[in-house]
Amino acid sequence: MPTSATGRSTNRRATAGFTLLELVVVLAIVGVLVTVAGIAVPDRARSRLEHAAARLAATLEDCRRAAVLSGAPGGVRLNRDGYEPLTYRGEWLPSTSADARRRLAPELVLVDAPPAPGGDEDNPDVVCLPSGETHRPDIRIAFRERAGYVELTSDENGDILTRWVGPT
Helix, strand or coil: CCECCCCCECCHHHHCCCCHHHHHHHHHHHHHHHHHHHHHCCCHHHHHHHHHHHHHHHHHHHHHHHHHHHCCCEEEEEECCEEEEEEECCCEEECCCCCCCEECCCCEEEECCCCCCCCCCCCCCEEECCCCCEECCCEEEEECCCCCEEEEEECCCCCEEEEEECCC
């Protein structure tokens, strides 16, 4: 077996492989990358829930603005699987918009809403008055089988607010 001037073997087989220190460093780097990736990737289910709540909040805001601008009350009918804007013309009528009826994703539910179809089908569950007030704005959209929900409320100005309640 040939040796070098320093007395070390020049045989490649003897120096092949990784040292324990090199393996530990690589594992530490991989661990840091996995941790960063886990923090950077948002919870898709929670984001779907927050998106559904934002859509309902926008529908309630549209109802409120339309009532103020038209001088006639508006409303939103709720059921556990979705919601539908209503207009008042002597009686409560579904909105004429083609995409007015909104269905929630299958894993979401409107909490405290009547089961579909809801109790009094002729009247809305949320009423928007021409004064800008919104009656019964406290609504929760939740997961059917997971912890956490988004709560929709209105402030003193009638603006709709959303708040996540659940694990972070």
